[in-house]
Amino acid sequence: MVVADLVDHYIQTELSDEADWHSHATRIAYSQFLKRWIRPHWGCVGIRDVRTVAVERWLKQLCRVDGERLADATKAKIRNLISVLFNHAIRYEWLEQGRNPITLVRHSAQRKWTPEILEPHEIQNLLLQLSSCFRLMVLLDVTTGLRRSELLALKWSDADFSSLELNVVRSIYLRMIGNCKTEASRKPVPLDAHVAADLWLWKEVSKYSKFDDWIFASPHTQGRLPYWPAILLLKIIQPAALRAGIKKRVGWHTFRHSYSSLLVANGENVKVVQELMRHASSRFTLDVYAQARKREKRHAQQRVVQMIIPENFDDVVPEISLEGARNDAE
Template sequence: MASKSIAKRPNNRWRARYRDDAGKEHAKHFDRKVDAQRWLDEVTTSIVSGQYVDPNAGRMTFRTYAEEWRASQPHRVTTQARTKSALENQAYPWLGDRMLSEIRPSEVQAWVAKLSAKNLSPATVHVIHGVVSGIFKAAVRDRRVASNPCEATKLPRKERKQVTPITMEQLDRLADEVPEHLRALILFTAGTGLRQGEAFGLTVDRVDFLRRTVRVDRQVQPLEGAGWEFRPTKTSSSVRTIPLPRTTLETLSAHLAAHPAGQHGLVFGDVDGEPLRRSSFGQTIWHPARKRAGLPEGVTFHDLRHLYASLLIRHGESVKVVQARLGHADASETLNTYSHLWPDSDDTTRAAVDAAFEGFGGGAVALSS
């Protein structure tokens, strides 16, 4: 801080002022001298601690800063689209034209309440709020604002929907309703648990027919506008090698014999060998097939992954094995999603204790006062 001072004004108020290192003057008026001194002390402390924020740094609209932030993010195309939609449809109408430094925690809380009143799901509200909070975190790092007004927001409680896997009979009906060249895609995904992008991006060179394994280390992603490219998996934990069951391998072999991989080496593609696109696949392939197969409206491609997980659990695989096969970052994600599918341990607990106490005191424990 280059200089600072406190002076009494003709109107009996106290004027506290300071010049920052750039020579720019900042001033504020107070009724009491002690309040003016406190303000100067706080500014001095923030400068010394490296937390000083120029009061004018936040004099730009949330929309302007958010668009700068969005352009600098290394988001995937799908994430870019979701972020843009969240901002343009839900954040900008309420916060877009406000100055960064003027947005208060109470206003963020009121905005969240408005989102909930629009019948958006709690999970959706969490995502939208997370985008806005991420922007304010960046603004704090950039010294645009002193704090993040989203930090203490009370969000609607998310109710975790319990996974109910489809049955093998439903899987069979579904596979029969998709075009013939995609039937193996449905069965292969249910037999390996791949995510949609991973299945769409699978190439022949990732399949080891001798060792009966498939290597998952990338996925196909559409580019904005047109085109596509191979990109890394969702997370580093998603890179994995999955053992192929005999039936799945036979399905895959028969598929490739009838539909050889094209110029891109894709195992599953459209009739021209080009990558499948999620949006068109859902609209023209998945939903019509699901409806014809008589499956509930809420069943998505991801339910094939849930079916795979349920089969592993049903046949006694541990949490760590299921985690590794699905490519989850940690076991808690696996347990949070599928814990209800593991066999109930009540009888095992009773048997363990009964075995320990068998023969103890004639088979019963005597309690004495």
């Protein structure tokens, strides 16, 4: 069996519309990686002939169409998908247990840049620059941490105003409706009373307020579909961020990163943050999403310094001087 046969079988059994293991977005991303990167290079190679070092070398030289090196994070996703492919072969007993050659492939998943997070005052300024449902859209996103595919897939039937919860039951990607990203994602999200009140006000004035209507239905499609996220970002949110004086790179995931980082900065329990972010692992929450803000890092450092150097410490020890340094050195 060659890798191309393995790819075909994996697509047929794991990425078809009948398979419900992955969200629609994940199925599209996996299919693109398989067809764009993995199959063209490895398709004719026997599954027993793939070698660890050869995969490492191949990953290092991967480039985009414009000649730029592929981002390490993208290469890491490709590496993980190849590993999934070989686990698929082991599952169907085309390879022996423990014969996954990708297990020992080394590759950095370091990002090209640290994801941006917005400070509370920046979020406030951004909200002031937005109007109508767009302000509510960003407010809801930055106070729930919903993924963009989940935010725009919300229907009025998902909003439980009596219990102040949002039921996350679907996602939308490239206008295709599918499951949420993971099982952990399909959990209710708490809704703050203030945000719920704004949501109710939007329901009162929206043309599309029926039980099965999209909360953020696009008037351009007469409510049949929600707004297109890329256009919202390009024409509404990013220009508003510039008007608000925000120089950071603002994307949909900025709101999710900001939400998790603010939760951590507030000293919330790690398990609570994990549940609110709807992650399967708290380690993933802290490693990927939560960033310590500069102020919190400085205050944390100052608390340690204050433990070591009490207020009257300077009265006890001699002052630092260049002469003293010379004498000690001699």
